[in-house]
Amino acid sequence: MNAPASQRVVDARGLEPPEPFELAMEALADLPNGEVLTLLLDRVPWPLLRILERDGQRHEYRVREDGVVEVLIGGA
Amino acid sequence: MSGARRTLGYEATPAFHIPLSFFLAATLFGVGAGLFLLFHPDALDSRWTPGALALTHLITAGFMLLTMLGALLQILPVVAGASIPAVRPVAIGVHALVSTGACSLAWGFMAGSPAALQAGGGLLGGGLLLFLGAAVLGLRRSEASQTTGRDLRIALIGLAATAVLGILLVLVLSRGLALPFAFGPLITLHVAWGLLGWGGALLAATSWVVIPMFQITPEYPRWLTRFWAPLVLAVLGAWTAFDLLGNELPAWAGSMIPMALTALFALTTLHLMRRTRRPNPDASFRTMQLAMACLLGGALCTLVAILRDEAFWPLAAGILILHGGFVSAITAMLYKIVPFLAWLHLTQARIKAPHMKKLLPDLPMRRQLRLHAITLAALLGAAVVNWNGATRLAGALVALEFGWLAANLLGTVQRWRLTRQEAG
Numbered sequence: 483m484n485a486p487a488s489q490r491v492v493d494a495r496g497l498e499p500p501e502p503f504e505l506a507m508e509a510l511a512d513l514p515n516g517e518v519l520t521l522l523l524d525r526v527p528w529p530l531l532r533i534l535e536r537d538g539q540r541h542e543y544r545v546r547e548d549g550v551v552e553v554l555i556g557g558a
Numbered sequence: 559m560s561g562a563r564r565t566l567g568y569e570a571t572p573a574f575h576i577p578l579s580f581f582l583a584a585t586l587f588g589v590g591a592g593l594f595l596l597f598h599p600d601a602l603d604s605r606w607t608p609g610a611l612a613l614t615h616l617i618t619a620g621f622m623l624l625t626m627l628g629a630l631l632q633i634l635p636v637v638a639g640a641s642i643p644a645v646r647p648v649a650i651g652v653h654a655l656v657s658t659g660a661c662s663l664a665w666g667f668m669a670g671s672p673a674a675l676q677a678g679g680g681l682l683g684g685g686l687l688l689f690l691g692a693a694v695l696g697l698r699r700s701e702a703s704q705t706t707g708r709d710l711r712i713a714l715i716g717l718a719a720t721a722v723l724g725i726l727l728v729l730v731l732s733r734g735l736a737l738p739f740a741f742g743p744l745i746t747l748h749v750a751w752g753l754l755g756w757g758g759a760l761l762a763a764t765s766w767v768v769i770p771m772f773q774i775t776p777e778y779p780r781w782l783t784r785f786w787a788p789l790v791l792a793v794l795g796a797w798t799a800f801d802l803l804g805n806e807l808p809a810w811a812g813s814m815i816p817m818a819l820t821a822l823f824a825l826t827t828l829h830l831m832r833r834t835r836r837p838n839p840d841a842s843f844r845t846m847q848l849a850m851a852c853l854l855g856g857a858l859c860t861l862v863a864i865l866r867d868e869a870f871w872p873l874a875a876g877i878l879i880l881h882g883g884f885v886s887a888i889t890a891m892l893y894k895i896v897p898f899l900a901w902l903h904l905t906q907a908r909i910k911a912p913h914m915k916k917l918l919p920d921l922p923m924r925r926q927l928r929l930h931a932i933t934l935a936a937l938l939g940a941a942v943v944n945w946n947g948a949t950r951l952a953g954a955l956v957a958l959e960f961g962w963l964a965a966n967l968l969g970t971v972q973r974w975r976l977t978r979q980e981a982g
Contacts, residue, residue, distance in 0.1 A: 496774055496835040500901055500914065525771065528636070529902055549777070 493522045495550065503530050506555070510539075513556055521553040572631055572642070574903045576649045578971065580628025581892060583657055585964035587620025588885070590664075592957025598668070599949035602941055604869040605876060612667040617880050618752060619660040619682060621960070625888050626760055627652060627689055629895065630710070637767060638707035640696035648692045655685030663728075672732035679728035686721045690714060709763035709787040716755025716791070719798070723748040743801045746812065747794075753879060754816050755794045759787050761887055762823055772894045773843055775830040782826055790819055810864045817857040824850040824857075841924040845890040848931060852882025873941045881956075882934050889930060889963060893923050896967055900974040909981040918970045926962040933959045 492509050494502035502523055509519050521527075526543060534541045534555060543553040591613055595601060601609025631649055634640040642648060663678025665671065693714055697707075727748055729735040737744070770777050793815045801812070828850045836843065856879035863871035897918040904911035911917070936952040 498772055498774060498836075499898060500905075500911075503905070529905070533905065 489518050489520055491520045491522065495522055495524050500529075502527060506530055506553075510555060516557065518557040519555045521555065523551040523553065524549075526551050527553065571635060571902075571906075572645045572649070574899055574974070576645065577628040577632040577899070578896070578967075579649075580624045580631070580653060581896065581967060582964060583653065584621045584624035584628070585960045585967070587616050587624065587660060588960025588963070589957045590620070591616040592953050592955070592960060594664075594668075595953025595956060596950050597953075599940075599946040599953065602873060602949050603944070605872040608667050608670060610873075610876075612664040614876065614880070615660060615667065616664045617885070618757075619656070619663055622757060622880075622884055622888065623656060623660065624653075625892065626757070627656065629764070629891075630689075630693070630760070632895075632899070633764065634693060634696060634710065638697060638710050640693065640707075642692050642696040644692070648688060652685045652689045652692075655681050655688065659683075659685055666732075675728050675732040679725045679732075683721055683725050686717065690718055705783045706763050706766050709759055709766070709783075712787045712791050713756055713759035713763055716751055716757075716759050716794070719794070720748060720752040720756050723751060739802050739804065747798055747801060750797065750812075750816055751794055754790055754820065757884055758820060758823070759790055761884070762786055764891065765823075765827060768891060768894065769827060769830060769846070773831060773839075773846065774835045776833055778826065778830065782822070786819065786823060790816070793819065810861070813860060813864060817861060820853055820857045824853040840920065841927040842890040842893045845886050845927045845930065848934075849883050849886035849890065852878045852886060852934070856883055870941060874938060877934070877937045877941060881937055886930065886934075889927065892963070892967065893918060893927075897970050900970055904974065904977055904981075907978070907981075909977060912973065912977060917973050918966065922962075922966050922969070926959065926966055929955065929959050929962060 490509060490513065492505055494505050497505070502521070506519070506521050506527075509521075513519050526545070530553070531541065531543065539555060540557055541553060541555045543551060545551050594609070594613055594616065598609045601607055601613050604610065605614075631642060631645065634642060659678050659681030661678075662674050662681060666673075666675030666678050697711060723744060726735070726737065727741075727744060730737060730741060730744075766778055766783050769775055797812050797816075828847060831843065831847055831850075834843070856875050859871050859875035859878060863875055897914050900917050901911045901914055933952065933955040936948070936955050940948040940952040
């Protein structure tokens with residue numbers, strides 16, 4: 483993924499499913515073109531990734547060394 | 559970054575009605591168990607009465623087995639990456655065979671009918687063979703190697719061992735089959751594999767994922783998730799080999815390590831739950847704590863039952879482990895899993911799903927779980943006083959508790975259906 487023009491971060495750790503998914507969807511709805519949304523989560527959000535993939539939305543994720551999962555959505 | 563191209567398990571998620579039909583049918587077995595106790599209060603005189611055996615199998619082979627198989631049909635594709643072949647016909651076949659088998663087995667115990675016992679064993683055995691065959695085929699294609707996936711396989715080995723031992727017991731009881739090993743230890747092994755090797759391993763494998771996710775706790779310690787289930791398998795395997803080779807272990811020695819493993823799992827779960835980040839623990843959280851406390855109490859009663867020859871202790875152990883431990887944990891998990899699945903299936907169908915609290919409102923859930931706790935106290939009280947009136951009351955409460963659970967789950971289904979209809 484290219485370096486984003488600007489980034490928004492949503493920290494959804496410590497929330498019960500499906501709240502992290504709902505937060506991500508709300509943030510995505512307001513995301514201007516070219517911006518990247520960074521989601522911080524306790525675990526890999528398989529349902530969200532599945533839907534992003536289905537909708538052709540650009541996304542990547544990684545598990546950090548401290549166990550936090552970072553999902554990057556959007557961007558040019 | 560890595561992993562975005564990895565195959566996602568949710569593609570293989572079975573239709574909502576598949577696990578749901580197992581969950582709803584399971585609650586009917588709970589209602590049946592309650593009505594049975596209402597009309598046969600002498601069932602609680604000791605663990606060996608025909609009524610107690612019928613009751614036990616209505617809960618274990620009926621309620622527990624059906625919910626666990628239904629949950630596995632959902633969990634295996636998602637967590638272990640196993641794609642169950644022909645999931646719909648397999649689910650229909652397993653559901654029909656296990657349901658009729660559990661009914662027949664319970665009837666066989668109650669009526670002392672060898673034919674019903676054999677039919678029950680055969681139907682249950684056929685259903686489990688079909689399920690295990692499909693699960694093994696699915697798991698062979700799976701590349702998943704996470705702890706939960708491995709522990710689900712261990713639970714399936716536990717299920718197979720429980721079924722084989724159970725069928726041997728049915729053949730001894732109904733046809734006088736002569737075995738080269740003693741009957742008593744065979745019963746103990748059947749119970750140990752069923753409760754720890756199957757039920758315990760599945761509960762643990764599910765808890766590794768569900769407790770941190772839904773109860774917002776820290777993750778289980780890695781040493782525990784890495785070694786707990788393999789240790790259970792090794793201990794039960796060694797115990798079985800030891801007994802079947804004729805070197806019968808003293809009951810306390812055979813039971814000690816499984817009890818210690820149960821206590822380790824329950825205490826760790828309670829410790830994690832004390833560190834939850836939830837500001838206000840809900841009723842399902844409290845019920846899961848109750849489940850763990852009951853598993854500890856049940857393990858303790860099992861040890862006392864070995865040391866003291868009194869009818870109360872094995873009964874108390876059975877009530878605490880089955881109703882207090884497994885029914886509590888399963889109910890608490892159903893209240894998390896069913897609305898989540900409803901939400902997930904709506905979202906995947908591009909339908910705006912209502913909030914989880916709308917799919918399953920708090921109040922009826924909280925009241926049903928409160929009734930569940932009262933029912934547990936009534937069952938224990940009935941075992942203490944050994945009076946038919948108290949047992950009948952406990953039976954009525956059991957029937958009411960499971961009926962209410964069914965109504966709450968059906969409410970979620972109704973809201974899911976309405977949302978779909980409104981979305982066109």
